[in-house]
Ligand SMILES: Nc1ncnc2c1ncn2[C@@H]1O[C@H](COP(=O)(O)OP(=O)(O)OP(=O)(O)O)[C@@H](O)[C@H]1O
């Protein structure tokens with residue numbers, strides 16, 4: 001049975017569970033459930049703290065898991081990143097009082113609070129900056145005001161938490177993070193189905209189908225607007241001068257593509273959601 005780690009709490013948990021559900025797997029019925037056996041798919045799910053998932057997967061105790069790239073890199077685990085999952089995007093940045101810090105070298109001889117000492121320590125070492133890390137469990141943005149550190153290094157999404165703490169971002173991006181699928185060093189062949197299913201969910205979330213009717217003579221121009229993943233499907237219509245076209249396009253482009261196809265001469269343009277896919 002394939003053994004899979006799923007975040008039980010935090011920012012990644014809800015979407016990770018939704019994706020597994022959309023991929024046809026059994027998921028927990030209440031948040032206290034830590035172990036779900038999906039006998040039909042021959043998969044066992046373990047709901048674990050996001051920070052611990054790389055440790056379990058890296059040790060080989062579990063085969064595959066969903067976690068954040070930042071947590072994977074912080075962990076020194078032997079697990080490897082297999083695929084991005086299209087959610088949980090954030091950047092990892094330094095921040096401090098704007099009048100004290102404007103570039104990375106300003107950190108020399110200072111203290112930096114973080115919950116990710118592995119990630120930040122490696123970054124500072126590679127950059128040749130000698131700063132002292134203060135390891136905190138969370139809410140690190142308060143560390144400067146409370147006098148525990150001169151600056152912080154943390155996850156930034158909207159930037160609201162930093163702004164409220166009166167801190168400004170400085171220096172280079174430490175990491176662009178996102179939710180990722182990770183695998184143990186000895187990946188089982190049975191992971192392929194789970195990976196394909198999750199990739200199918202990603203496609204269904206990120207793409208839509210566009211159908212439209214078009215005068216045949218405009219086909220080249222229409223294909224330049226929306227070429228599809230491989231090539232558009234063209235079907236004959238009763239009127240030999242017209243064809244029906246079907247393409248997949250990124251969901252976020254739908255309205256722009258519809259406008260451009262309409263202006264070109266396409267009609268009966270319909271956009272529909274994809275529920276599942278195997279590309
Ligand atoms: N505001 C956010 N937006 C996007 N991703 C985030 C955000 N906060 C955390 N993450 C990501 O979620 C993952 C786990 O962090 P999370 O905050 O969920 O765990 P935690 O700090 O251990 O849990 P908690 O905050 O519930 O105590 C990391 O990969 C992190 O980059």
Ligand SMILES: O=P(O)(O)OC[C@H]1O[C@H](OP(=O)(O)OP(=O)(O)O)[C@H](O)[C@@H]1O
Nearest residue numbers: 138139140155156157158159160161162
């Ligand atoms: O840029 P923002 O949109 O404000 O998001 C970033 C904040 O979100 C996370 O905090 P979380 O709520 O997970 O608390 P924690 O720091 O205790 O983990 C992260 O640690 C930042 O503090």
Ligand SMILES: [Mg+2]
Nearest residue numbers: 010011138139
């Ligand atoms: Mg957190």
